[in-house]
Amino acid sequence: MRVVLTCLPFRSHLVPLLAPCAHALRRAGHRVAVACAAGMADVVAECGLEHLPLPRVRTLDALLRDPAVSGSPGMPEHAEATGSDRTTVEARRAPGPLTRTFAGPLAGVLADDLIGAAARWRPDLVVRECNEFGGYLAAERLGLPHAVLDIAPHSALNLPFVRGAVDEQRVRLGLDPVDDVRHSYRTLVAGVVPQEWYPPELRTARTYRPVPVAGADRLPAEFADLPGDRPLVLAGFGTLAPVLIPELAAVQGLLVEALGRVRCTAVVALGSDPREWRGPRPGNVRLVERTPQRALLHRADLFVSHGGFGGVFESLLAGTPVVALPLFSDQPDNARRTAELGLGAEVDLGTTSPAALARVCAEVLGDRAVRDRVERMSRSLRAAPDLDALAADLVAHAR
Structure with a gap:
């Protein structure tokens, strides 16, 4: 055929x-x-x-x-901006x-x-x-x-x-x-x-x-030294958002600042050279251009993302809870479904702040029932x- x-x-x-x-x-x-x-x-x-x-x-x-x-899908001013004129994304429904x-x-x-x-x-x-x-x-x-x-x-x-x-x-x-x-x-x-x-x-x-992608679960040497005394949080906004949303750096800044307030080790994929990053640099957050997402998700305790289905699916496969900050397209629906099923949380970027986002991340990290539900769905998928x-x-x- x-x-x-x-x-x-x-x-x-x-x-x-x-x-x-x-x-x-x-x-x-x-x-x-x-x-x-x-x-x-x-x-x-x-x-x-x-x-x-x-x-x-x-x-x-x-x-x-x-x-x-x-x-751009639409970028209103942040309702509780700190500093100068931070903007964020209003999800397109x-x-x-x-x-x-x-x-x-x-x-x-x-x-x-x-x-x-x-x-x-x-x-x-x-x-x-x-x-x-x-x-x-x-x-x-x-x-x-x-x-x-x-x-x-x-x-x-x-x-x-x-x-x-x-x-x-x-x-x-x-x-x-x-x-x-x-x-x-x-x-x-x-x-x-x-x-x-x-x-x-x-x-x-x-x-x-899906069958595993060859080499996808291999962890590169540069991530071998991540501390093991705190939860590991992986974060990023995928490959399309940096192209489609010119104002993404403001959202990334909010995310990095929030993770700096959480007791965790965080790895944030910027989609660009971290040497050119002009936002916050907390000591517990490692900024990289991109990550071996699938490999790290199998070792992570939380995934913070825009709610793109590819990332959500890989989180479910790995048994890793999700905090979703939707930007556009089907992402609000994916984020809502994640929350409805108790697999993580949805955060509205139009109203949140670094402190509020940090609280949500800490709550999901500390909720054993969330991890149990994600692991149950992971087993169902693998079967x-x-x-x-x-x-x-x-x-x-x-x-």
Whole structure:
């Protein structure tokens, strides 16, 4: 069987789940290609996968230069700012222009390119990550089966908001519009968290356990000397926030100052050279450009993040509680669900202060019941079928 996987032009949307799924399909003897922006060639090659380049699909850098889809999610002044003019992020609850564009015109561009490529490559099945709608449109136009890899479970809440944009592309491609808001999900949906994580109205995904990424659990030597007499806290805002939010340094400053007040050893990933950092430098906080996140999470007592699903999932896998400070997209939903299930806490960056954030972190660190619940979910996830089982299910779905 010949399988095409599609994703948005972000490294973080390809590497954690799509790439391991592609390798599982290859182990089962199928030919697999990743269809995405031509500018993603290096990332696809790094994953050791065949690239089906889509020449008109733009990378994130190119998209952010387009005033129609770029812009910060919104940065109000901090309600209790200390010092000069600290600002922070107000979480965006409705999908922003980038989300609507990905479901509309950009999905149409990807669909057009994929339909053209399919004439040469001749896929039997299209597998898309849940934020990417071009693969769905192309599969519908070509009459091919398609499946969804649910790399961001709460993104399904956006379906009512983007339905019109998706339908416009259906009509443009000669397809009938659909009344069913969830039509693009009426197929095999594969997730990576237990059903308990999903709100009841979203419980359609089957749960699978991703295979470990080679070398991901190896701890580099520079982290071997972290003190062992205090809890270890890992913190960071992922790879997209530094690109999408110019004001992120103010939020990072609040976080670093807060962790300086907690009895812990903290490692904070800035996403930039720490030698250029102009914010606070508490003695118990180590500032780095990036961290071996998965390796450290298995040794950490708390993860403080923006609530991106990739980081939340890796925390659940490691059995590490989460304090989430959501910024945009599905992050507020992930943060809320974390708190609802007692797996950590949600903090509103629009109203918090370093002292208040420090109190929340200390409370979660000291709450054994939170850790017990996270460890229980970790066991449930580790007991799920692995991606080799998903590969078999995808093939059965296509036949």
